[in-house]
Amino acid sequence: MMLLLLVSMIVIGLSVGYSSLGITQLFSTFIGNGKMSDEFILFSVRLPRVVILLLAGMALAVSGSLLQTLTKNDLADPGIIGINAGAGIGITVVYLFARDHFANFAYALPIVGFLSAIATAFLIYLFSYEKSKGIQPFRLVLVGVGFAAALSGLMIMLISSAERSDVAFISSWLAGNVWGADWPFVWALLPWLVILVPFVLYRANSLNILGLSEHTAIGLGASMNKERILLLVIAVALAAAAVSVTGGIGFVGLMAPHIAKSLVGPKHQRFLPVALLIGAILLLIADVIGRSILTTSTIPVGIVVAIIGAPYFLYLLKKQG
Template sequence: MVHKQRKWLLILTILFIFTFLLSISLGSSSVSFGRILPTLFGQGSFKEEFILFSVRLPRVIVLSLAGMALAISGALLQSVTRNDLADPGIIGINAGAGVGITCFYLFIKTDIQHYAYVLPAVAFISALLTAALIYFFSYEKGKGIQPTKLVLIGVGFAFTLSGLMMVLVSSAERSEVDFIAQWLAGNIWGADWPFILAILPWLLIGLPIVFYKANTLNILTMSEPTAIGLGIHLTKERLLLIVIAVALAAAAVSITGGIGFIGLMAPHIAKRLVGPRHQLFLPIALFVGSILLMISDTIGRTIIESSAVPAGIIVAFIGAPYFIYLLRRN
């Protein structure tokens, strides 16, 4: 399996680089493949340098980081809850983050881009409160978290919180409504250099802990009596990993908007490629999540010449049928 993982890591690394370059190249103003490297090394025209450094490069880096964060968040939620349908978008974590961002945006009454570093923290607090409520309502004394119940309650929270966002927006001004509508559709609005620095620390803190806890995650996917017998403190480990999952998802969606299904699809694809051991599939899921989000955004920007389709809508077109397939299988 390790040999298989190395093979897929090599394939996905090549695919990641190709997708990254394609995302930089394509758009309303294109930069040809042959001009990307010269432009990166300062040998491009003013137009090429502006498109690359001011428009495309920060956007694509944000997309790749957000895709990684959502993929790992989904993998954690699926393992901790032992439910293949768990995803930060489906079970209401993204909607919880959205309510926090909506309230913050309507409260500050100014350009939200000035708060690039604050937004992930605002989204995290709001999403964490949502996760705590979902955890509370899906927990049964003596039985722990009920996987099916958690998904159903999470879906209920997602719809409820989305409705709350609509209520908040209904009394807002036109410009404020436009921003929230774009966020809900998964329009990548935080596509500038400060937003890279806003999301990167959350990944740098969260990912090492996740990989360190890979063995614990393997055990958590087993039955509760088995996990307890192997010396795992279930409540403590679950809470830590849920907090990390919420933090990664909140940091991503605070910048990209309400992107769903990446956290659902990426772990499943990774497991199919290299198996269910976390040491093997988590690195694969990182690449898959990143590639999926970059491809979705590139399709959204190029499918219609006159306007861009939000990446969240493209992801939903891909992810919704996959969710239905998993629902029927389970």
């Protein structure tokens, strides 16, 4: 069912836009019988964007799943707790002051985003940790929201002193406008998922144990700290790689795991593959909505996802309270 919905959204995503392509046109163009203009629209504009959305949705869904398990907090999401903003500040600084020093800027972005995000995650963890109680879920969310707000404010400060063209980039990033919708960005993002997602799926049983209480997990032989740190680094890496090319998109990592668990249950072996598909579907739906509502312009994917995700976050907050 999910695969069918995903394929349907891919086809719709390739069809919808300023110049619409019907199913017949899409098929003809794919097999090499389309017009030159249709080939350009499909292979140079639409297809790389759809692939980026697929990969980014999957990365954010897995990242959110890991964060929720590791923190035992159903409200955890790389956007909400400040990791996306941490990646964004590093990307913004490098873009403004050092992008000319990189021969392949697209391939450097995920690495820059990861280093910046991991530093942010460390600080959030440090401020959230209490020696007697460990990590408190609501404290983690509050600290993360504070960091996200502070880093977003810092990005706005950088905007005030930047050139007009640079301001456009930062604004697009903040809005989640999928600014890196081109093939080099696909190749820059793809290795992170090819390496890290199979490893996460392989560690699904360990994640089941880490989701239990601390004493139970230790009794079952889990090396808590080592395993938690490793998986936390992977969660940060996936989120940073995704937002480095899509911009500041939140709530996908919050919604996808919850929807997947409601469909197939809480075991990681079952819900992680479903969450992967749901994350991709959510971003594709948001992109189609953003490109369909207005005829003269596109609403950024990040804004559409926020409109859907914010009420869901408030619902979960009220449910937990």
